[in-house]
Amino acid sequence: MADMQGARHWNENNSRSFLDYGRYFVPERERQIDMIADLIPAAPGGLLVELCPGEGLLSRALLERFPDSRVLALDGSAEMLEQTRQTCRNHAARLTTGAFELSQCDWRTFSEAPQAIVSSLAIHHLDGRQKQMLFADLAAALRPGGLLVVADIVRPPSAAGLAIAARQWDEAVRSRSLAIDGDLAAFAEFNRLGWNYFRNPDGEPIDKPSSLAEQLAWLSEAGFTEVDCIWLFAGHAIFSGRKP
Missing domain, CATH: 3.40.50.150 (Vaccinia Virus protein VP39)
Known part of the structure; x- marks a missing residue:
């Protein structure tokens, strides 16, 4: 990560x-x-x-x-x-x-x-x-x-594939945040930490x-x-x- x-x-x-x-x-x-x-x-x-x-x-x-x-x-x-x-x-x-x-x-x-x-x-x-x-x-x-x-x-290997993976990961974390806690606090932390590699694949x-x-x-x-x-x-x- x-x-x-x-x-x-x-x-x-x-x-x-x-x-x-x-x-x-x-x-x-x-x-x-x-x-x-x-x-x-x-x-x-x-x-x-x-x-x-x-x-x-x-x-x-x-x-x-x-x-x-x-x-x-x-x-x-x-x-x-x-x-x-x-x-x-x-x-x-x-x-x-x-x-x-x-x-x-x-x-x-x-x-x-x-x-x-x-x-x-x-x-x-x-x-x-x-x-x-x-x-x-x-x-x-x-x-x-x-x-x-x-x-x-x-x-x-493609920009389109990276975008799809990034979107799917965001959606998955958003869904799990709601399912586990009933709110989006964990999803907000996911974004704050920059955890989604596919949003910035060459950054870390x-x-x-x-x-x-x-x-x-x-x-x-x-x-x-x-x-x-x-x-x-x-x-x-x-x-x-x-x-x-």
């Missing part, structure tokens, strides 16, 4: 903004979580890894959906990790959290090959080359048959979303099969690939 303090890196102020307003700012948030979980095949005792869990809602959903599996949640924000532990406290015995830097490579091998790696609203902070390297490293880390699922903002160096087509191609180049996008709305997409 946009860096609300004008800095070039995500910081704990950004984390606090997302924890406070994520339920308003993420289009079809609950549906996205369900779709990500639906993509993952059940495997008794398997390891699931989430990159940048934020509030921990997806990690909790995975723990609930797959009671024989364990979740490793990695984040660069201490506040996000603490919130994830609180959100998943009823499943604490099957949750491990750890600090990492998404752009670094030192965390990309695991003592146990994961059955799935998921990430939501994080990978767009990497540039194109970094995404390519990440996809290749995650393909190597997964066990055979393992799945990578990415939910993220993607950059439309922290945001580096690539096009959906590029990322699907990079997954294929990394060796993934069954590469597909299952959902796209308001410039947000869910796409995945399976390791042969």
Whole structure:
């Protein structure tokens, strides 16, 4: 998301903004979580890894959906990790959290090959080359048959596409603000913070979303099969690939 303090890196102020307003700012948030979980095949005792869990809602959903599996949640924000532990406290015995830097490579091998790696609203902070390297490293880390699922903002290649994504995101946040609180206070904050990337796509160096087509191609180049996008709305997409 946009860096609300004008800095070039995500910081704990950004984390606090997302924890406070994520339920308003993420289009079809609950549906996205369900779709990500639906993509993952059940495997008794398997390891699931989430990159940048934020509030921990997806990690909790995975723990609930797959009671024989364990979740490793990695984040660069201490506040996000603490919130994830609180959100998943009823499943604490099957949750491990750890600090990492998404752009670094030192965390990309695991003592146990994961059955799935998921990430939501994080990978767009990497540039194109970094995404390519990440996809290749995650393909190597997964066990055979393992799945990578990415939910993220993607950059439309045309001005018309950017305008549509911007309008849809505004409409989604406006609708969620009314549905949750009955007023437009959260939508006003969304505008005040400048959170809609598609309104000013070249304004924040922290945001580096690539096009959906590029990322699907990079997954294929990394060796993934069954590469597909299952959902796209308001410039947000869910796409995945399976390791042969």
